[in-house]
Amino acid sequence: MLGVVRRLRDGLAKTRDGFARRIQQAVGRYDRIDEDLLEEIESILLQTDVGVETTLRIIDGLRDRAVDRRTRNPDDLMDLLREEMADILGDAPAPASDQRPRVIMIVGVNGSGKTTTAGKMAARYAGEGKKVLIAAADTFRAAAIDQLEVWARRAEADFIRHQHGSDPSAVVYDAMQAATARDADVVIIDTAGRLHTRDNLMEELKKIKRTTGKQMDGAPHEVLLVLDGTTGQNALSQARVFSEALGGLTGIALTKLDGTARGGIVFAIGVHLGIPVRFIGVGEGIEDLQEFDAPAFVDALFN
Amino acid sequence: MFEELTGRMEGIVRNLRGQGKLTEKNIDESLRQVRRALLEADVNFKVARTFIDTVKVKALGQGVLRNLSPGQQMVGIVHQELISLMGEEAVEVAIAESPPTIVMLAGLQGSGKTTATGKLAHHFLGAGHRPILAAADVYRPAAVKQLQVLGEQLEVPVVALGDSRSPLAICKVAVDRAGREDRDVVILDTAGRLHVDEEMMEELRGIRGAVHPHEILLVVDGMTGQDAVNVAEAFDQDLDIDGCILTKMDGDARGGAALSIRQITRKPIKFVGVGEKLDALEVFHPERMASRILGMGDVVSLVERAQAAIDVEEARKLETKLRKQTFDLEDFRSQLQQLGKMGSMQELVEMMPGVNKKALKGMDMDERALVRMDAILSSMTRHERARPVVINGSRRRRIARGSGTSVQEVNQLLKQYNMMQKMMKQLNRPGALEQLGQKMLPFR
Structure with a gap:
C-alpha cells in the first residue's frame, strides 16, 4: 500500500510542482485572503487545464468556505482548496457485476493511449489471478494488432485477432465466443482510436457494443474512455460525445499523467459530466496503471 | 476546427x-x-x-x-x-540545395509522429520528390511495423533495422541509402516519450549531430491543453526546431495550441493533420485560419483542392459540352468521380463560407452517396448513358437491381442530372457567370 502511494506521488510530482508550489508561492505573498489572492489562484487553475467554468466554480466555493470558517488567514487556504477540489471529484466505485466474464470496452481518440491501457489492465487482472482475454478490435491503425499482441504476451493473456482492416465487430464476436468457451474472467476490448466528430466511426463503435450485448446480457459491463492527461478543454467534448453515442461511460482512464504538469481536466469532467475517473496512468511500466482514489489524488497534488 | x-x-x-x-x-x-x-x-x-x-x-x-x-x-x-x-504567411519545408533534404520529426508519444511521417512522405511524393523513411522509433511496440505498412501503401522505402540497432544508426543508414538509391528526401520518425525527458533529448540531439537534418519539425497533438507551450518550448530549447506539425485538427473545438506555440516559440506551424488518411495533411495558412476562426469560410482551400483533383483537360472538354448542351450521363459520371477525389463531403461543406458549423454538427453526410451513384451509372448501358431519354420504367428497374439500389434512387439521380442540365442552360445566358460569382463572395 505504501508503495502504491509513493508511486502515485512520484508520478504526480510534476503536476504537484506546477500546481501546489505555485499556489503556495501565491499564498505566501498575501497576509489575508482577498480578491487579489483569489484571482491569482484563478489564474493558476486556468493554467492547469481546469477550464473557465470549473475554475470559477472552485473560486466561488473557496470564497464560501472561507466565509463559513470565518477565516481570512491565507495559511488556511490550502486546506480549503483541497476540500473543495476533493468534493468535486467525489467517490467512484467500480460498477458492480458478478457476471462472468466481465466485459470491458476501451474507447477514445487517436493517440490517447488505449492500446497501452488495455495492455496494462490485462496485466493488472492477470496479476490478480484472473483469466484474461484481449480482443484486438482496432483493425484500422497500421500495426495496432501487433502492438497489442506484445502486451498480451507480457500479461500472459489470451489474444483474439483478425486481419488488419477486418470488421471489428467480427473480432468482438469471436472474442465473446472464445471467452465463454475458455471460461475467461475478464474480456478487454481494445477499439480503434477515432475522433468523436466522425459519425460513421461512432456508429461502428455502437455496433461493437451491440455485438457484446447480443452475446451476453449486461455486456459490456464497463465502457472506459481513455483520455490523454495533457488534453485541454476538448476532453470535455470527447467525454460528452462518446458518452452520448454509447449510452453512458462507466469511467475514464486518464493517461500520461506523469508527463504533464496538468491533469486539471479531471475536475472539469467531474463538474460538467459527473463521469468518474477510474484509472490513472502514472508511468510507462506495466504496473503503472492505478485505480483512481479521489482523496489520495488530491492529497498527492498538495503534499 | x-x-x-x-x-x-x-x-x-x-x-x-x-x-x-x-x-x-x-x-x-x-x-x-x-x-x-x-x-x-x-x-x-x-x-x-x-x-x-x-x-x-x-x-x-x-x-x-x-x-x-x-x-x-x-x-x-x-x-x-x-x-x-x-505568422503572416504560410511557411513550407525548405528543400536543400544539394539533396537529400533531411527532415526530422520529434514529439511526445501519441502526438502522431508516425502517421505524420507517412503523410509528409505523401506530401513530398505529390510534389515530385522521392522520399525514404527511417523507422527510428524502436521503443514503442510495433511502431516500426506501423511505418513499414505506411511505406508499403505509399510505395516508399522504409529503413528498419529491427529493435537491436540504435535509432542513430538507423537514421545514418537511411541517409546513406538516400544517396545510393537516388532518394532526395529523408524523413526520420524518431521515438517519443511520455514527457519531455533528458534521455529522449539526448537521443534526438545525437541524431541531429550525426545527420544534420535541414529541418526539425515538432509534432504536437492539436488537442493539447495549456501544456502545449511548455512542450514546444522544451523541444525548441534543446533542438532549435524549425516549425511544427499540428495533428488531429479535424475534430471539434480546438486549435488554441496553434496560437500559443507560435506566439511563445516564434516558430511557424507548417502543417496541420486533418484526417486519418495519408493525404490528410495541409499546409498551414495563417490568413485562412484566421478567416476560418472568424467564420469567413475557407474558399481558397476549397479552390485549391478542386484544382488538385480536377484534370484541366477533362474540365475543358466538359465546358465545351456544357456550352453545346451535349452533356450526357457519361460526363455526369466523370464529374462525380472528380468530386469524389476532392475529399469527403463533410470536409468540403465545412470549407464553404457562411455555413453554420453548429447546424452541421450531428448532420450525417452520406459519404457513400457518391459510391452508390457511381454504381447506378455503371449499371447503365453505354447507350443509356449517351441518350438518357431512353431510360424507361423497365430499364430503371433493371438498373436498380444491377446496382443494388432502389428505383427511387435511380429516379433521384436522373432528376439531379436533369436539374444540372437546366442550370447549364441558364448559365449559358450572357452575364450569368458574373452574377453567380457575386453570390459566392463572403462577407459583403
Whole structure:
C-alpha cells in the first residue's frame, strides 16, 4: 500500500510542482485572503487545464468556505482548496457485476493511449489471478494488432485477432465466443482510436457494443474512455460525445499523467459530466496503471 | 476546427450590431468574451492575456469609422491580430540545395509522429520528390511495423533495422541509402516519450549531430491543453526546431495550441493533420485560419483542392459540352468521380463560407452517396448513358437491381442530372457567370 502511494506521488510530482508550489508561492505573498489572492489562484487553475467554468466554480466555493470558517488567514487556504477540489471529484466505485466474464470496452481518440491501457489492465487482472482475454478490435491503425499482441504476451493473456482492416465487430464476436468457451474472467476490448466528430466511426463503435450485448446480457459491463492527461478543454467534448453515442461511460482512464504538469481536466469532467475517473496512468511500466482514489489524488497534488 | 471560437466571434458581432460605435465599455465586454473563448480553445493563459491587451489598445485607438459597424470593426481588429499572432504567411519545408533534404520529426508519444511521417512522405511524393523513411522509433511496440505498412501503401522505402540497432544508426543508414538509391528526401520518425525527458533529448540531439537534418519539425497533438507551450518550448530549447506539425485538427473545438506555440516559440506551424488518411495533411495558412476562426469560410482551400483533383483537360472538354448542351450521363459520371477525389463531403461543406458549423454538427453526410451513384451509372448501358431519354420504367428497374439500389434512387439521380442540365442552360445566358460569382463572395 505504501508503495502504491509513493508511486502515485512520484508520478504526480510534476503536476504537484506546477500546481501546489505555485499556489503556495501565491499564498505566501498575501497576509489575508482577498480578491487579489483569489484571482491569482484563478489564474493558476486556468493554467492547469481546469477550464473557465470549473475554475470559477472552485473560486466561488473557496470564497464560501472561507466565509463559513470565518477565516481570512491565507495559511488556511490550502486546506480549503483541497476540500473543495476533493468534493468535486467525489467517490467512484467500480460498477458492480458478478457476471462472468466481465466485459470491458476501451474507447477514445487517436493517440490517447488505449492500446497501452488495455495492455496494462490485462496485466493488472492477470496479476490478480484472473483469466484474461484481449480482443484486438482496432483493425484500422497500421500495426495496432501487433502492438497489442506484445502486451498480451507480457500479461500472459489470451489474444483474439483478425486481419488488419477486418470488421471489428467480427473480432468482438469471436472474442465473446472464445471467452465463454475458455471460461475467461475478464474480456478487454481494445477499439480503434477515432475522433468523436466522425459519425460513421461512432456508429461502428455502437455496433461493437451491440455485438457484446447480443452475446451476453449486461455486456459490456464497463465502457472506459481513455483520455490523454495533457488534453485541454476538448476532453470535455470527447467525454460528452462518446458518452452520448454509447449510452453512458462507466469511467475514464486518464493517461500520461506523469508527463504533464496538468491533469486539471479531471475536475472539469467531474463538474460538467459527473463521469468518474477510474484509472490513472502514472508511468510507462506495466504496473503503472492505478485505480483512481479521489482523496489520495488530491492529497498527492498538495503534499 | 476552431468551431467554438468561431461561434463566440459570431456572437460578438451580433452583440455589437445595433451599437453606434466602439466605446471602452463595449470593447471590454467583447474582449471578456474573446478571452473566455480563447481559454476554452486552450490558448495559453499568458498568450490570451497578451492578445487581449493588444486588441484593446488597437480598438481604443481607432476612431469611429463611418462605413463600418462596431461589430465589423472589432472583428477586423481581432482578425488582423490573429493573423499576426499566427505568422503572416504560410511557411513550407525548405528543400536543400544539394539533396537529400533531411527532415526530422520529434514529439511526445501519441502526438502522431508516425502517421505524420507517412503523410509528409505523401506530401513530398505529390510534389515530385522521392522520399525514404527511417523507422527510428524502436521503443514503442510495433511502431516500426506501423511505418513499414505506411511505406508499403505509399510505395516508399522504409529503413528498419529491427529493435537491436540504435535509432542513430538507423537514421545514418537511411541517409546513406538516400544517396545510393537516388532518394532526395529523408524523413526520420524518431521515438517519443511520455514527457519531455533528458534521455529522449539526448537521443534526438545525437541524431541531429550525426545527420544534420535541414529541418526539425515538432509534432504536437492539436488537442493539447495549456501544456502545449511548455512542450514546444522544451523541444525548441534543446533542438532549435524549425516549425511544427499540428495533428488531429479535424475534430471539434480546438486549435488554441496553434496560437500559443507560435506566439511563445516564434516558430511557424507548417502543417496541420486533418484526417486519418495519408493525404490528410495541409499546409498551414495563417490568413485562412484566421478567416476560418472568424467564420469567413475557407474558399481558397476549397479552390485549391478542386484544382488538385480536377484534370484541366477533362474540365475543358466538359465546358465545351456544357456550352453545346451535349452533356450526357457519361460526363455526369466523370464529374462525380472528380468530386469524389476532392475529399469527403463533410470536409468540403465545412470549407464553404457562411455555413453554420453548429447546424452541421450531428448532420450525417452520406459519404457513400457518391459510391452508390457511381454504381447506378455503371449499371447503365453505354447507350443509356449517351441518350438518357431512353431510360424507361423497365430499364430503371433493371438498373436498380444491377446496382443494388432502389428505383427511387435511380429516379433521384436522373432528376439531379436533369436539374444540372437546366442550370447549364441558364448559365449559358450572357452575364450569368458574373452574377453567380457575386453570390459566392463572403462577407459583403
